[in-house]
Amino acid sequence: MDPMEAIKQTYFQECDELLLAMEEGLIAIEAGEADGETINAVFRAVHSIKGGGGAFGFEALVAFAHIFETVLDHLRSGKLSPSGAVIKVLLRAGDVLSDHVGAARDRRALGDEHDADIKAELAALSGEEAGSDEAAPADFEGLDFTPTCIVVDEPAAQSGWKIVFRPHAALYAKANEPYLLVRELAQLGPTAVEADLTALPALDAIEPDQAYFSWTVTLTSDVAREKVEEVFDFVVGDCDLTIEPLSPAPVAVPVTAAEEFPSIAAGPVQPQEKKDAPAAHDAAKQTIRVDLDKVDRLVNLVGELVITQAMLSQRVLECRIPRASSIGDGLSELEHLLRELQESVMAIRTQPVKSVFQRMPRLVRELAAQTNKKVRLVVEGEATEVDKTVIERLGEPLTHMIRNAVDHGLETPEERAAAGKPEEGTVTLSAEHRGGRIVIEVSDDGRGIDRPRVREKAVERGLVSPAAQLSDDEVDNLIFMPGFSTASQVSNISGRGVGMDVVRRNIVDLGGRISIGSDPKQGSKFSLTLPLTLAVLDGMVVAVGDQTFVLPLAHIVESLKPRKQDVRAFGREGNLLNVRGAYVPLVDTAELLGARRAANQDGGVVILVESQGTGRLALMVDAILGQHQVVIKSFEGNYRHIDGIAAATILGDGRVALILDVDGLVASCRNRLATAETLATGT
Amino acid sequence: MGKIILTVDDSKTMRDMLKLALSADGHIVIQADDGVNGVEALRHAGDVDVIITDINMPRMDGFGFIDQVRRDPGRRATPILVLTTETEPAKKQRARDAGATGWIVKPFDPAKLLAAVRRVSP
Amino acid sequence: MDDKAILGADARRQFITFHSGEQEFGADIMVIREIRGWTPTTPLPHSPDYVLGVINLRGVVLPVVDLNARLGRARTEANPKHVIVVVRTGERTIGLLVDAVSDILTVRAADIQPTPELARDEQSEFIEGIAVLDSRMVTILSMERLTASLVATQTALAA
Numbered sequence: 001m002d003p004m005e006a007i008k009q010t011y012f013q014e015c016d017e018l019l020l021a022m023e024e025g026l027i028a029i030e031a032g033e034a035d036g037e038t039i040n041a042v043f044r045a046v047h048s049i050k051g052g053g054g055a056f057g058f059e060a061l062v063a064f065a066h067i068f069e070t071v072l073d074h075l076r077s078g079k080l081s082p083s084g085a086v087i088k089v090l091l092r093a094g095d096v097l098s099d100h101v102g103a104a105r106d107r108r109a110l111g112d113e114h115d116a117d118i119k120a121e122l123a124a125l126s127g128e129e130a131g132s133d134e135a136a137p138a139d140f141e142g143l144d145f146t147p148t149c150i151v152v153d154e155p156a157a158q159s160g161w162k163i164v165f166r167p168h169a170a171l172y173a174k175a176n177e178p179y180l181l182v183r184e185l186a187q188l189g190p191t192a193v194e195a196d197l198t199a200l201p202a203l204d205a206i207e208p209d210q211a212y213f214s215w216t217v218t219l220t221s222d223v224a225r226e227k228v229e230e231v232f233d234f235v236v237g238d239c240d241l242t243i244e245p246l247s248p249a250p251v252a253v254p255v256t257a258a259e260e261f262p263s264i265a266a267g268p269v270q271p272q273e274k275k276d277a278p279a280a281h282d283a284a285k286q287t288i289r290v291d292l293d294k295v296d297r298l299v300n301l302v303g304e305l306v307i308t309q310a311m312l313s314q315r316v317l318e319c320r321i322p323r324a325s326s327i328g329d330g331l332s333e334l335e336h337l338l339r340e341l342q343e344s345v346m347a348i349r350t351q352p353v354k355s356v357f358q359r360m361p362r363l364v365r366e367l368a369a370q371t372n373k374k375v376r377l378v379v380e381g382e383a384t385e386v387d388k389t390v391i392e393r394l395g396e397p398l399t400h401m402i403r404n405a406v407d408h409g410l411e412t413p414e415e416r417a418a419a420g421k422p423e424e425g426t427v428t429l430s431a432e433h434r435g436g437r438i439v440i441e442v443s444d445d446g447r448g449i450d451r452p453r454v455r456e457k458a459v460e461r462g463l464v465s466p467a468a469q470l471s472d473d474e475v476d477n478l479i480f481m482p483g484f485s486t487a488s489q490v491s492n493i494s495g496r497g498v499g500m501d502v503v504r505r506n507i508v509d510l511g512g513r514i515s516i517g518s519d520p521k522q523g524s525k526f527s528l529t530l531p532l533t534l535a536v537l538d539g540m541v542v543a544v545g546d547q548t549f550v551l552p553l554a555h556i557v558e559s560l561k562p563r564k565q566d567v568r569a570f571g572r573e574g575n576l577l578n579v580r581g582a583y584v585p586l587v588d589t590a591e592l593l594g595a596r597r598a599a600n601q602d603g604g605v606v607i608l609v610e611s612q613g614t615g616r617l618a619l620m621v622d623a624i625l626g627q628h629q630v631v632i633k634s635f636e637g638n639y640r641h642i643d644g645i646a647a648a649t650i651l652g653d654g655r656v657a658l659i660l661d662v663d664g665l666v667a668s669c670r671n672r673l674a675t676a677e678t679l680a681t682g683t
Numbered sequence: 684m685g686k687i688i689l690t691v692d693d694s695k696t697m698r699d700m701l702k703l704a705l706s707a708d709g710h711i712v713i714q715a716d717d718g719v720n721g722v723e724a725l726r727h728a729g730d731v732d733v734i735i736t737d738i739n740m741p742r743m744d745g746f747g748f749i750d751q752v753r754r755d756p757g758r759r760a761t762p763i764l765v766l767t768t769e770t771e772p773a774k775k776q777r778a779r780d781a782g783a784t785g786w787i788v789k790p791f792d793p794a795k796l797l798a799a800v801r802r803v804s805p
Numbered sequence: 806m807d808d809k810a811i812l813g814a815d816a817r818r819q820f821i822t823f824h825s826g827e828q829e830f831g832a833d834i835m836v837i838r839e840i841r842g843w844t845p846t847t848p849l850p851h852s853p854d855y856v857l858g859v860i861n862l863r864g865v866v867l868p869v870v871d872l873n874a875r876l877g878r879a880r881t882e883a884n885p886k887h888v889i890v891v892v893r894t895g896e897r898t899i900g901l902l903v904d905a906v907s908d909i910l911t912v913r914a915a916d917i918q919p920t921p922e923l924a925r926d927e928q929s930e931f932i933e934g935i936a937v938l939d940s941r942m943v944t945i946l947s948m949e950r951l952t953a954s955l956v957a958t959q960t961a962l963a964a
Contacts, residue, residue, distance in 0.1 A: 003703050004703070006699075007696055007699040007700055007703065010695050010696050010699055011696040014694060014695050014696050037741075040739075040741075041741065043739070044693065044739045044740070044741065047739050048693065048694040048696075048697070048739075050768075051694060051696075051697060051768065051789050051790065052694060052696035052697060052700075054768075054789065054790035055696070055697075055700055055789070055790035055791075173759070173782065174763075174779065174782050174783060174784045175759065175760050175761055175762045175763065175782075175784045175803065176762070176784050176785070176803065177762075177803070177805070179805075180801075180802060180803065180804070180805060181802070184801070184802055231802070233785065234784060234785030234786070234802065234803070237779070238779075289695070300864060303864065304863070304864040307864070547847065547848065592850075593850040594848070594850045594851070595848070595850075633864070633865075633866045634866075635859060635866040635867075635868060637896055637897060638865075638866070638867060638868050638897050638898050638899055638952075638955075638956075639849070639856075639859075639868040639899075639955055639956065640955065640956050642849055642850060642851055642852065643851060644850065644851070645849070645850065648847075648859060648866045650861045650864065650866075654861055655845075655847060655861065656846075656847040656858075656859045656860060656861050656866055657847065658847065658849070658850075
């Protein structure tokens, strides 16, 4: 990659982090939880976004960030107080800045109308005219402005300059070096240098910190005065300097610090508090940024190691070496250490859910504005950690659930007032670890699910029969049925053509489940449970014919030995299994997956699996071989997707075993059964 | 001759850009992401020919950093360039007061950056 | 290979040649990762019969294709004397089951002839050309097309 392109990628990545830090800071200020450093951090975030943006020529972004930054600077200096109204404007400005970053990333232009209003509001806060973008450093030359230098009536062609330069001690104190300046002058043209040593005292009186020399440089070149002045740019104020034209000259213009820094002459510099004792207090955790590929390689290697260890253990067992031997002890110690190693490596990939949760306040603000509702978002447990792969795929379902809560769950302020509730509705987003999984809940204190309406709709759409006896819970869960919400009835906000069935599908794809609970008039609560990682899976290893498969433990309800009288033929070739009064489709896994059938037909085991949303299935297998944590290996990079197969893993003996996709299997079997039913009952 | 240059900036973008521009001219670049780590880097670095530092940084800002550097007698003669934006003339002056040798205006032009380095270092 | 276009007639390419069925094939040496002995595969359900299944190649789950069957001819009854040629093109890695690896061949680009129009059959879509050397005739296979066809089958099935 072009190095600039790579840096640009870094920049956008950094922008994402900075934008989050900025929002977090603003929210903390709003909540009154901020300290002095908070506003500094917010300022720095915007400043850094602006700085990088300038380097890439994102002019609109830079112009906007500049206005934004000016207001933050006022806030920082105390000129502006952080009232609720001010913070609201700043939060919106943050959103717009984020839009600017997004536009720059997508290489598209953001229309002026997009930020005109907020620019005006910001300008009002900073007491500046809107549209004074000229102040923004949008030029990329980095031209230093030197207001005194524009001497219009100067002769065009000079034969040269006489430069008299007497450094002060301060010049040396700042590590400037007259010799380098003279050398740089020589770059401009032929020079004659005269050193004036008259100020040099007797040797024993020399103080090393003092400056005793001065130089007169005659530069024979027609370079512009600015070029000469530029050489002394860093030392102006720390020396006496006169630059005179060699030829009959106009007036020499002494350049002084006051002229160089007009703002200083205009008013005293705002003394900024120096942060003392900077290091020790900030026990900020040391972090390093690591390429995810490197971590993944490590995860893979440890996975291999675990497999190799399992293989080794198996070989040792085959050699009939007793467990209670030094080799056995060594092996179990190895296994123990490897498990610990694996957990530590997995922990590297984990991140707090904060990174997704932090996107939600903006969403809620926008939704509140669009729906004219008053919404407070309460976020809990954002430090809860989960694998990065899970985090990455959490954003979309969460967004949907929050949209749903604000749009469908919460009532309008008027309705709420009428119902005796506070006008402001509350949406709570929380995360916690529970039993080796992460549980994320989105709840609202709105109107709850309108069960009669949901039922009516489901009947309308042919999802349930009008006569069906459904518990409250079952009614609530109808909203996850494919086809429940359709484009015609979803609102602009929740909809976008995607229903809760897609949310459920996303969650199920992650190996998770979703459920909803609701109290009429009190609100609803969506609960997601997800595995902590997508890299390993707790599985049940089963034998089917001459093959071995892995079933995800999360989907297994129970295993049982079926009795003959519990199996009932159904349709042409289907079977149903009676599990304590409920009939579940029974399938021969060998047949389903084209495995060679085992010699003895009887003595199989049935594993009852459940797919959320599509129901249960009884899978006939030959034997259960054990439960293991297996490393998930996708083969879809090298091959196509196979229906009913989720991924592969490598077993202790080094062979590949396929991991079954329970949801896919249940869906396809139920479809087949439905076809069989039509065939059996139809015509 | 390539020089050893310490760059201190909390923005990785800026650090990367500095490194790109400086290493194109044969300089060796050491990086730190704030003043505290800049001081730490100097403690381990041995000879550093030029220091380039940002001003707005967490934990220890550029002024604090320059102050710390200048307290070390061995670093008094090390040129320090601050990164500043056009709109901050006051910052330049404060940086000079703190002991900065010169400045580089952000967003920087690589040629000017290299010229500034040449101006302060033999 | 991309750089083919800029190679003159004198440019040389290297091929690994192997036998499958009665024929000798060649594959560009750049795409061959390794050659290993046959190990039993784990069958993949709902897959064409030329896909023998997957094996564990140091932690990578590698699909193995019976080359002879893929080219529309008889299936190979695999045994430990057979060889798996591991091929990597782009991001995809697959194994090809062949009878035996024979040779490394250096061929002038000019000596590779296009497939005769008349001889179109199931294998021609994977043939890049024919290298004729003295008495030998080596069919040069396009590994890119072969690996791509494995993934593309999905859409073919779905359609």
